[in-house]
Amino acid sequence: xxxxxxxxxxxxxxxxxxxxxxxxxxxxxxxxxxxxxxxxxxxxxxxxxxxxxxxxxxxxxxxxxxxxxxxxxxxxxxxxxxxxxxxxxxxxxxxxxxxxxxxxxxxxxxxxxxxxxxxxxxxxxxxxxxxxxxxxxxxxxxxxxxxxxxxxxxxxxxxxxxxxxxxxxxxxxxxxxxxxxxxxxxxxxxxxxxxxxxxxxxxxxxxxxxxxxxxxxxxxxxxxxxxxxxxxxxxxxxxxxxx
Ligand SMILES: NC(=O)c1ccc[n+]([C@@H]2O[C@H](COP(=O)([O-])OP(=O)(O)OC[C@H]3O[C@@H](n4cnc5c(N)ncnc54)[C@H](OP(=O)(O)O)[C@@H]3O)[C@@H](O)[C@H]2O)c1
Numbered sequence: 001x002x003x004x005x006x007x008x009x010x011x012x013x014x015x016x017x018x019x020x021x022x023x024x025x026x027x028x029x030x031x032x033x034x035x036x037x038x039x040x041x042x043x044x045x046x047x048x049x050x051x052x053x054x055x056x057x058x059x060x061x062x063x064x065x066x067x068x069x070x071x072x073x074x075x076x077x078x079x080x081x082x083x084x085x086x087x088x089x090x091x092x093x094x095x096x097x098x099x100x101x102x103x104x105x106x107x108x109x110x111x112x113x114x115x116x117x118x119x120x121x122x123x124x125x126x127x128x129x130x131x132x133x134x135x136x137x138x139x140x141x142x143x144x145x146x147x148x149x150x151x152x153x154x155x156x157x158x159x160x161x162x163x164x165x166x167x168x169x170x171x172x173x174x175x176x177x178x179x180x181x182x183x184x185x186x187x188x189x190x191x192x193x194x195x196x197x198x199x200x201x202x203x204x205x206x207x208x209x210x211x212x213x214x215x216x217x218x219x220x221x222x223x224x225x226x227x228x229x230x231x232x233x234x235x236x237x238x239x240x241x242x243x
Contacts, residue, residue, distance in 0.1 A: 003027045003074040006063060008050060008112065009081030011037045013184030014132065017216030018078060019043045021224045027074075030063055033081060050081055050108035051100050060115045069123045076227075077116045079109040079154075080132045084186055085146040087193045098146055105150030110157060117165070117172050128173040128232065130223070131158050135178050135239065143198040155237050162235030175232045177223060178239040183213035 005022045009015035010031025019029045023042035031043040032050070048059045067075075085101030086093050113129055120127050136144055137151035158176040165171030181187065181204070190204045207213055222240050226232055231243070 001073045002068070002071050004030065004067060004072055005076045005078055006030045006032070006060075006116070007043075007078040007080055008032045008108070010043050010078075011035065011040060011045065013186060014179055014182050014216045014219060015078070015080040017220035018080060018223065020217070021220040025224060025228075032059060032063075051103040053103055053107050053111050056108060056111045057115060060112065060119065064119045069120075069125070072123065072125045074126045074128075075120055075123060076128050076130065077112060078130045078132065079112055080130075081108070082132065082134075082150075082186070084144070084189055087143040087190075088197045089143065090145040092197075093146065101146040102150055105147065106153045106157075109154060113157065113161060113174070117161070120172065124170060126173075127170070128175070128227075129158075129161070130227075130232065131155075131174070131176045133158075133176040133178055133237070135180075137176075137178070137237075141198075141200050143193070143200075158237065159235055166234065171234075173232065173234045175234070176237045177232075178237075178241070179219045179223070180214045180239070180241045181207050181212070182216055182219050183208075184216060187213060 003026060005027050007015055007019055010019035010029060011033045019031055019042050023029045029043040032046045032048050034049050036045045036047055046059050046063060048055055083101055083104045086097045109131060116129060131154050133154045134151040136148045137155045140148055155176045158174050161174045165174060191208060193201055195201055
């Protein structure tokens with residue numbers, strides 16, 4: 001029997017940590033990102049720029065065409081790919097930058113979740129969606145209007161879908177997860193923001209200097225443990241630092 005995760009951004013950062021952890025636990029891992037890593041033995045890789053949301057459906061349809069629902073016990077989608085976007089006050093961000101960041105962080109997960117629910121409708125196995133959100137969904141950081149609002153949107157999407165799926169026979173279990181401050185390229189980008197564009201930069205520089213960043217491996221391990229012990233409850237918004 002097969003256990004499957006489809007993950008966006010499984011080639012780097014937290015997504016790579018999650019892909020490795022689930023692969024280690026015997027899952028078939030399918031990753032979607034813009035770039036491919038040579039010889040990424042832990043995952044099948046599909047290339048897709050998630051900002052081009054019209055290109056998502058053919059990729060997901062192709063992925064599902066290779067899956068066998070009769071042989072699968074667990075099917076999970078992890079919406080992990082994300083982009084901080086340009087950091088600045090909103091009046092200094094261009095419409096095209098706003099469009100790009102919201103497409104990647106919010107429209108793409110909406111499209112992916114919609115297609116995942118539709119294409120797995122007749123699957124009898126355990127089905128779930130893990131939306132990687134952020135504490136930024138509930139904490140307004142000056143300079144992060146796109147990032148904060150897209151993550152707040154992710155959480156509301158989780159709440160709405162969870163209600164819809166409760167009504168459905170063998171519906172999809174949906175959660176939002178705040179992974180904490182994780183040592184990835186995104187954190188490097190945050191620390192390299194021009195100071196004048198981001199008032200809270202010192203908080204992130206200090207976390208780094210004090211060795212307080214979480215490793216992608218540890219966060220992935222925690223998420224996997226919560227998953228297998230059944231602690232990811234439908235509709236839950238979960239900060240892994242509090243569990
Ligand atoms: N790091 C943190 O402290 C932190 C804290 C809270 C929440 N998060 C969330 O955790 C998730 C992972 O973040 P991370 O820190 O691991 O970020 P990261 O190191 O910057 O990695 C981002 C991942 O997303 C993929 N991606 C970015 N833009 C894409 C696009 N247009 N199309 C397809 N794939 C795209 C990248 O792959 P390609 O470049 O190959 O496309 C990469 O795999 C994000 O949702 C982020 O918001 C992170």
